[in-house]
Amino acid sequence: MARVVGVHGIGKQRLGEDTLRKEWQPAILDGLRRAGAGTAMTESDLTMAFYGDLFRPAGRYLDAGDPPYTAADVEPGFEQELLLAWWQAAADSDPTVVPPRQAGTLVATPGAAQAALRALSGYRFFAGLALRAMVFDLKQVHRYLTDPDLRAQARQRVLDAVTEDTRVVIAHSLGSVVAYEALCARPGHRVRALITLGSPLGIPHLILHRLQPAPVDLGGPVQAVWPGGDHLVWTNLADEGDVVALVKDLRPHFGRRLRSAVVHNGSHAHDATAYLTDKLCGRALADGLA
Known part of the structure; x- marks a missing residue:
């Protein structure tokens, strides 16, 4: 073995x-x-x-890949908090990434998820990663911790x-x-x-x-x-x-x-x-x- x-x-x-x-x-x-x-x-x-x-979502004809997630699918609480933590960490390590507070974004602010995803799309780790894939990854972490x-x-x-x-x-x-x-x-x-x-x-x-x-x-x-x-x-x-x-x-x-x-x-x-x-x-x- x-x-x-x-x-x-x-x-x-x-x-x-x-x-x-x-x-x-x-x-x-x-x-x-x-x-x-x-x-x-x-x-x-x-x-x-x-x-x-x-x-992986169950396959069906005429559809494939990850669900077509958008910023609106980032749930309040865990998912939004983790996304903003990623954003802050990216800003701490890369001066080209505007940090959340400088951008006027707080956890409870409407549109925080959209602002975070937009900022992270220019970061080296997330560069080239589709928005829906970024949200899907976020949801994987959330689901593992909440789905027994x-x-x-x-x-x-x-x-x-x-x-x-x-x-x-x-x-x-x-x-x-x-x-x-x-x-x-x-x-x-x-x-x-x-x-x-x-x-x-x-x-x-x-x-x-x-x-x-x-x-x-x-x-x-x-x-x-x-x-x-x-x-x-x-x-x-x-x-x-x-x-x-x-x-x-x-x-x-x-x-x-x-x-x-x-x-x-x-x-x-x-x-x-x-x-x-x-x-x-x-x-x-x-x-x-x-």
Whole structure:
């Protein structure tokens, strides 16, 4: 069975296990080479835990693809708050993006979603992404956290992929939330290394406080459950310009054992393959397989 399990992120509903494996495999091998561990893994060592189809609308004749979402489909509350948080993060890392307050936009302001989407369309991470796809990605995060049946099915896909032979789990974007919850749900698993890439796990209230199992609030930083035993090494990588990974350092909430690092993915701040080719990702993977 595969020693490495990959867990994809948002926006992959039209792909599948095999297509994602073909994207991830060469990038992972490149990361291992950068780390000087090019022989640590073979092609048969990787399997993908795929859950994207759970978000794909049922097909029907004369229609295809994502629903034709517009700014009007961004719901008040969670979706609008997360969208504006993305906007603020983009403005913090890119001086060409006008921040929400400078644009006169607050969370409760009518038209806030439209202004946010317009601002983000010029940001390097979202550039070229159709508006409806941006809204669809937003809704994927919201639905995972609020639809118990879908949440359980997505976690089960990861649990089905993780066997007694699995030593490393690499999870990107929303997949890091799915993988974290799945590992927490299987005490005694033998995974040695958890590698999270572009993770939104540390976003307070919107993500962190909604995790299962629920974190504990002792008056200081909220403390979340460690997703394994003492043998587990968790490495989290985030690009400074990755707005999905709003909180770059997860240690205050998940413990000082977690290794947190900032990487540089260029114009592809949130891209999974950019993370996978980084030397630090390759090193964490090699250590988990050693």
